[in-house]
Structures are given as C-alpha cells and as structure tokens.
Amino acid sequence: xxxxxxxxxxxxxxxxxxxxxxxxxxxxxxxxxxxxxxxxxxxxxxxxxxxxxxxxxxxxxxxxxxxxxxxxxxxxxxxxxxxxxxxxxxxxxxxxxxxxxxxxxxxxxxxxxxxxxxxxxxxxxxxxxxxxxxxxxxxxxxxxxxxxxxxxxxxxxxxxxxxxxxxxxxxxxxxxxxxxxxxxxxxxxxxxxxxxxxxxxxxxxxxxxxxxxxxxxxxxxxxxxxxxxxxxxxxxxxxxxxxxxxxxxxxxxxxxxxxxxxxxxxxxxxxxxxxxxxxxxxxxxxxxxxxxxxxxxxxxxxxxxxxxxxxxxxxxxxxxxxx
Amino acid sequence: xxxxxxxxxxxxxxxxxxxxxxxxxxxxxxxxxxxxxxxxxxxxxxxxxxxxxxxxxxxxxxxxxxxxxxxxxxxxxxxxxxxxxxxxxxxxxxxxxxxxxxxxxxxxxxxxxxxxxxxxxxxxxxxxxxxxxxxxxxxxxxxxxxxxxxxxxxxxxxxxxxxxxxxxxxxxxxxxxxxxxxxxxxxxxxxxxxxxxxxxxxxxxxxxxxxxxxxxxxxxxxxxxxxxxxxxxxxxxxxxxxxx
Numbered sequence: 429x430x431x432x433x434x435x436x437x438x439x440x441x442x443x444x445x446x447x448x449x450x451x452x453x454x455x456x457x458x459x460x461x462x463x464x465x466x467x468x469x470x471x472x473x474x475x476x477x478x479x480x481x482x483x484x485x486x487x488x489x490x491x492x493x494x495x496x497x498x499x500x501x502x503x504x505x506x507x508x509x510x511x512x513x514x515x516x517x518x519x520x521x522x523x524x525x526x527x528x529x530x531x532x533x534x535x536x537x538x539x540x541x542x543x544x545x546x547x548x549x550x551x552x553x554x555x556x557x558x559x560x561x562x563x564x565x566x567x568x569x570x571x572x573x574x575x576x577x578x579x580x581x582x583x584x585x586x587x588x589x590x591x592x593x594x595x596x597x598x599x600x601x602x603x604x605x606x607x608x609x610x611x612x613x614x615x616x617x618x619x620x621x622x623x624x625x626x627x628x629x630x631x632x633x634x635x636x637x638x639x640x641x642x643x644x645x646x647x648x649x650x651x652x653x654x655x656x657x658x659x660x661x662x663x664x665x666x667x668x669x670x671x672x673x674x675x676x677x678x679x680x681x682x683x684x685x686x687x688x689x690x691x692x693x694x695x696x697x698x699x700x701x702x703x704x705x706x707x708x709x710x711x712x713x714x715x716x717x718x719x720x721x722x723x724x725x726x727x728x729x730x731x732x733x734x735x736x737x738x739x740x741x742x743x744x745x746x747x748x749x750x751x
Numbered sequence: 752x753x754x755x756x757x758x759x760x761x762x763x764x765x766x767x768x769x770x771x772x773x774x775x776x777x778x779x780x781x782x783x784x785x786x787x788x789x790x791x792x793x794x795x796x797x798x799x800x801x802x803x804x805x806x807x808x809x810x811x812x813x814x815x816x817x818x819x820x821x822x823x824x825x826x827x828x829x830x831x832x833x834x835x836x837x838x839x840x841x842x843x844x845x846x847x848x849x850x851x852x853x854x855x856x857x858x859x860x861x862x863x864x865x866x867x868x869x870x871x872x873x874x875x876x877x878x879x880x881x882x883x884x885x886x887x888x889x890x891x892x893x894x895x896x897x898x899x900x901x902x903x904x905x906x907x908x909x910x911x912x913x914x915x916x917x918x919x920x921x922x923x924x925x926x927x928x929x930x931x932x933x934x935x936x937x938x939x940x941x942x943x944x945x946x947x948x949x950x951x952x953x954x955x956x957x958x959x960x961x962x963x964x965x966x967x968x969x970x971x972x973x974x975x976x977x978x979x980x981x982x983x984x985x986x987x988x989x990x991x992x993x994x995x
Contacts, residue, residue: 576835
C-alpha cells in the first residue's frame with residue numbers, strides 16, 4: 429500500500445476559532461477512509477484544505493508526493509472532489525455541466541464524450557441529462573455532483589457527505605460505486621451516518637473540535653464500545669438468579685451484570701447482560717458455567733457494540749473536561 | 752489559456768440561461784436611446800455626429816455595468832460553486848480572466864446592438880465615421896474598466912446587492928473625479944499637480960478625449976492599466992479569502 433495523502437500537523441484557525449487542531453495522518457491507495465465527527469468538528473475544513481480550496485494556518489499536506497501549497501494545480505488535477513451539499517451550476521443542464529468539467533479537466537472530442545457518457549451511466553442519470561440542474565430532485569442533483577467528481581477517474585477521491593439526501597436505494601448504489609472504485613484509489617468520505625462507515629470504509633477516524641480522537645478499522649473502533657463482547661443470556665425465572673449472578677461475577681474477566689427488561693408477554697424468563705473487562709471474550713466461559721450447572725439457555729448472544737455508542741463515548745463534550 | 756476560454760464560454764452562456772441578459776440588453780438600449788434623444792436633444796442639435804449619444808455612456812455604465820458584474824463572484828460564493836471552480840485544475844488568474852472576459856464580451860454585445868443609431872446618422876447626414884469608431888472603442892474600454900471594478904468588488908461578498916451598491920459607488924467616484932464640481936474643491940487649496948492627478952484618474956477626462964476622435968495611446972493605456980489593476984486586486988481578494 430502506497431501513501432497517497434499525508435497530513436502533517438495540519439492546523440486551521442478562523443479568527444478565534446480553532447477549526448482543525450494539529451491533525452496528522454495518512455491515507456494509502458486502496459483505502460476508504462471515513463471521517464466521522466459531530467457537525468462543526470472540522471471534517472469539511474480538513475477536506476477543503478486537502479483539495480486546496482482553503483489554505484492551512486500551519487502544517488502541510490502532500491498529495492501523491494506533491495505539496496498542495498506549492499503545486500495547487502497539479503494536485504487538483506489528481507483529485508476528484510464532491511464538496512458539501514454538492515454545489516453545481518444550477519442554470520446549466522446536467523450534460524452541459526459535465527461537458528464543462530470534462531473540458532476543464534483537459535478532455536476533448538471523442539474522449540470527452542466517452543468520459544461524460546461513462547459517468548452518466550455510472551451514477552444513473554441518463555434520463556435527466558438535458559434538464560437544467562435547478563429543476564432536478566435532490567437525489568439527482570447530488571448524483572450530478574458525484575458524476576462531476578469522477579469524470580477524470582482520479583487517483584484521489586474526496587467526498588463530503590456523498591449520500592446525504594439520497595433515498596436508501598440510492599445510498600446503496602453510491603456505496604456500491606465507492607466500494608468498486610476503492611481498489612486503485614485513495615478515498616476519503618465524511619459522514620455522520622455510522623452504518624455507512626461499516627458498509628464502505630476500511631478505516632475510520634473520529635474528529636471532534638478539530639482534533640483527531642480515534643483512528644482504526646471499524647472493527648477496532650467497535651472494541652471501544654462499552655458493550656463490545658458483552659453477552660446477553662435469557663434463562664428461566666425458576667433459576668435462583670442471585671446464585672447464578674454470583675457465579676458469573678466470579679469469572680475473572682467479567683466486570684458487571686445488568687438485568688434487562690423483558691418486553692414480551694413471557695414473564696417466565698429473565699434476561700441479563702454480562703459486561704466483560706476490557707472487551708475481552710467471555711462468552712465461552714459463561715457458556716461452560718451454565719452447562720456445568722445444567723441451566724437451560726433460552727437464548728444467548730454476543731453484542732458487538734455500535735459505532736453510535738463509540739461515537740458518543742468519544743465525542744461527547746464532557747470528555748473534554750480534562751483539557 | 753485554453754482554461755480561460757472554457758471558463759469564459761461557460762460564464763457567457765450563463766448570462767443567457769436566465770432572463771438577465773435579455774432584460775439588461777433591452778434596458779441598456781432603451782436608456783442609451785432615451786438619454787440621447789430626450790436629455791441630449793439629439794435631433795435639435797442638427798449635427799451628424801454621435802457625440803451626444805456617447806456623452807451619456809459613463810453615466811449609464813455607472814448603474815448598468817455593476818449589474819452585470821455583481822453576480823460574477825458573489826453568486827459563486829452564495830451557491831457554493833466557487834468550491835467546485837477553485838478545486839478544478841485552474842489558477843485563480845485563469846478563473847478571474849475567464850469570468851471577466853465573458854462579462855466584457857457581453858457588454859460589447861450590448862454596445863454593438865446600438866448600431867441603428869449609427870445607421871441613422873449616416874442616413875441623415877455625413878458623420879465622421881472615424882470618430883464614431885474611436886468612440887465605440889473608447890466606450891468599450893471604459894465598460895471594461897467599470898467591469899473590472901465590479902468584478903473585484905463582487906469577489907468581496909456573497910451578497911449581490913452589496914456588490915452592486917459598492918461597485919456603483921466606486922464607479923461613481925471614478926467618473927466624478929473629472930467634473931469641476933470635484934476639481935474646484937481641490938483647486939481651492941491644492942497645487943495644480945494634485946488637481947491634475949485627480950482629474951487624470953477620471954473616466955470622463957479620458958473618455959471625452961477619445962470622443963473628440965483622437966485615440967491617444969495614453970487614454971487607452973489608462974483604461975487598460977485600470978483594468979489590469981482591478982483584476983490583479985480581484986485575484987488577490989480571492990487568494991486572500993482562501994487563507995483567511
């Protein structure tokens with residue numbers, strides 16, 4: 429994996445506001461990096477600096493080994509960029525807009541037509557290409573914006589909330605498209621839809637208040653969830669639950685047990701969630717314990733935790749009380 | 752170079768994508784006519800020349816050119832398309848020039864469409880067509896200077912109304928500085944050199960020189976350097992916004 433984008437101690441200050449605070453990281457070819465963070469975390473600002481739209485206050489960015497500040501035009505040639513909200517020239521038709529982008533990207537004649545036709549086909553906008561963009565629905569507008577970023581088949585793709593405003597089918601299409609393209613490109617997408625990260629990203633970073641707070645594969649981030657590897661078991665009420673509780677708590681890696689409410693009409697069972705220490709795997713030991721005591725298990729499953737939970741845990745404002 | 756052409760082409764077409772271009776052309780033609788015939792008493796002077804027609808151009812441009820220029824950058828900022836434009840592989844100067852030339856070409860078309868009045872004087876008498884050609888050229892360059900001011904000011908804001916008002920005011924000052932009303936104020940106390948400098952900054956001084964039929968290279972250089980200065984400032988404004 430070769431490094432395609434690298435950020436070195438990137439900082440951006442807007443007046444008194446520190447939008448991006450000393451972020452360093454790199455993205456390699458074949459990676460789809462998900463930028464996660466609450467609104468105003470600095471995701472868009474970081475993307476705008478990588479694409480050369482705004483200049484960093486300090487720090488530097490290299491794209492394909494070129495410094496963005498020193499070779500802005502060369503860098504822009506290699507990047508496809510979908511800005512937040514997918515702005516387009518609304519008074520143009522989708523076709524003339526894409527032709528304009530293709531021309532500026534240096535394509536002429538048959539090659540231009542081929543490129544434009546390919547992206548039109550890729551994002552499924554064949555039926556609306558002769559309509560002014562202003563008259564299109566939000567989903568189509570966004571896809572025109574997406575097509576614009578793909579026309580030159582860039583090595584680097586930067587997309588600010590690419591699926592915002594799309595319906596579930598369109599989201600699925602766009603995610604499939606991103607996954608298909610990911611093999612030979614370095615892709616950065618920002619999103620606050622966490623399922624999207626699990627669906628398309630090979631790596632995710634969490635940014636809040638301009639700082640990079642977590643960096644890892646979605647799996648690695650999940651281990652930070654408080655209920656990662658927790659075991660939920662459902663057993664008969666007839667079992668003396670306090671004894672069982674004591675037995676489970678005696679298992680070395682178990683931290684706490686929580687009784688869960690039963691929602692359905694079956695009042696004869698109780699359900700408990702067992703939290704492990706340090707997200708370690710405890711399901712096996714608990715299973716053995718229950719079997720050794722001949723306790724019939726109605727149901728038993730391991731929780732993975734959710735990125736939502738991790739996200740909240742990492743970005744909730746009270747976590748910053750220590751700085 | 753090719754990028755400037757591509758941007759200019761797109762920008763030029765966008766004038767005609769909305770009713771803006773047509774409304775502008777109609778109003779421009781109506782006003783040039785109205786000024787020449789009603790205020791300038793074009794017929795009563797009984798002269799086969801277009802001097803009266805051209806005399807009112809600075810005053811018309813003062814209001815109408817900022818209306819063409821106000822959208823150049825303010826609209827891109829408002830709709831966010833500036834983020835597309837400035838992340839395409841073009842330099843800031845190419846983007847500024849492309850947009851500027853589109854607007855200038857558009858104002859040139861408006862000017863060309865006044866040709867019936869030129870036909871009229873030729874039909875009614877024997878005007879000095881050399882003077883008329885020089886005046887058209889002078890008017891075109893003056894429009895270019897007004898436009899460069901408007902383009903630069905449009906880059907300062909995302910609000911087109913603000914862009915219009917500020918540009919119209921700056922254009923007004925550039926025009927007025929040649930009138931006795933302003934110059935007398937300076938003559939009262941300032942040395943002649945200051946008065947001359949203020950007067951030399953005026954569009955009117957240079958434009959009326961051209962209207963006499965003498966294209967002095969210095970008058971053209973004046974307009975061209977003014978265009979260059981404001982477009983250069985335009986590039987700086989856009990680059991500055993990037994860093995702020």
